[in-house]
Amino acid sequence: MAEEWHAPYERLTRQTITLHQALRSLMEELEAVDWYRQRADDCEDAALKDVLLHNMREEIEHAAMVLEWLRRSDTDFGRTFDIYLYSSGDLTRVEEQADDDTAAGAPLPLPSFTIGPMKGGAPWTR
Ligand SMILES: [Fe+2]
Structure with a gap:
């Protein structure tokens, strides 16, 4: 796995590694949104343009899911x-x-968990 660490891996907590996985995934989803949008702007075929914009919206959904995971987990x-x-x-x-x-x-606001806790709790608590 070609991960980019900024500290010795063996000194990272499981929580930090899990958060890194989420943050990298979010970055990839947002990058995909940007790429699909740019390609759609440049596409001269209307049907393909629709597909690219559809795919862009799917990537927004993926990004939103990771954001919600971050809200619930961190x-x-x-x-x-x-x-x-x-x-x-x-x-x-x-x-x-x-x-x-x-x-x-x-007091600092506590995260509002309007949806039940994630199944099995946060990954680093298992
Ligand atoms: Fe995605």
């Missing part, structure tokens, strides 16, 4: 997603409000 991602995703207004103001809340002693 507290840092979960807390941050709870602050920013589906917020409204100026995003820099959302950050300022979150910083103000933290400075005022408000």
Whole structure:
């Protein structure tokens, strides 16, 4: 496996390795979205263009699934997603409000698990 590690592999936790797998997968899905979109823009055959855009949407679905896995499985991602995703207004103001809340002693938001826990728990807890 040609993985790109930035620290000695034997010093990485199972959690870090699992998170790496998710992050690399997300990067690949987003790259595929970009590639399909560019090819669709350049495609002069209407039927093929439709297929490429369909495939692009499939890659968006795959990316969303990995994002949801990150939200459910990693507290840092979960807390941050709870602050920013589906917020409204100026995003820099959302950050300022979150910083103000933290400075005022408000507890960090806990990730909201609206769907039951992942079957068997997070991979590194098994
Ligand atoms: Fe995909």
